[in-house]
Amino acid sequence: MSMHHDKDPTTWSIEVWTLAIVMAIVGGLASIIQKLPCERTRPFSALELIGEMITSAFVGMLVFMALEAVDMPLGVCAAGSGVGGHMATRLLFLVENVIEKRIKDMEREK
DSSP states (O other): OOOOSSOOGGGSOHHHHHHHHHHHHHHHHHHHHHHGGGGTTSOOOHHHHHHHHHHHHHHHHHHHHHHHHTTOOHHHHHHHHHHHHHHTHHHHHHHHHHHHHHHHHHHHHO
8 A cells, every 4th residue: 555646635545545544543442442441420422432533533634634745654644643533632722722823923923
């Protein structure tokens, strides 16, 4: 399985898409399993689980695409996808904070 040199994700093979999504979801599952002992007082919520998996897949795919865009090897992209899936909402908050800081810095420069 090799990465395309084309940066257009619509040209990626089904194997590449599957690898990226599965790694992201596995990362998300690892995060949820890690949290389970700490959250025994809360009841299980299937809707929350589905939401976590969707968020993990989304963030993992973003990381995969970003790494592929800078010509990282497939293995690094897949590993990044898993880490992104594991971090999910925490990574989104980190990115959001960076963007907010840059916007504020640009406003101060005016």
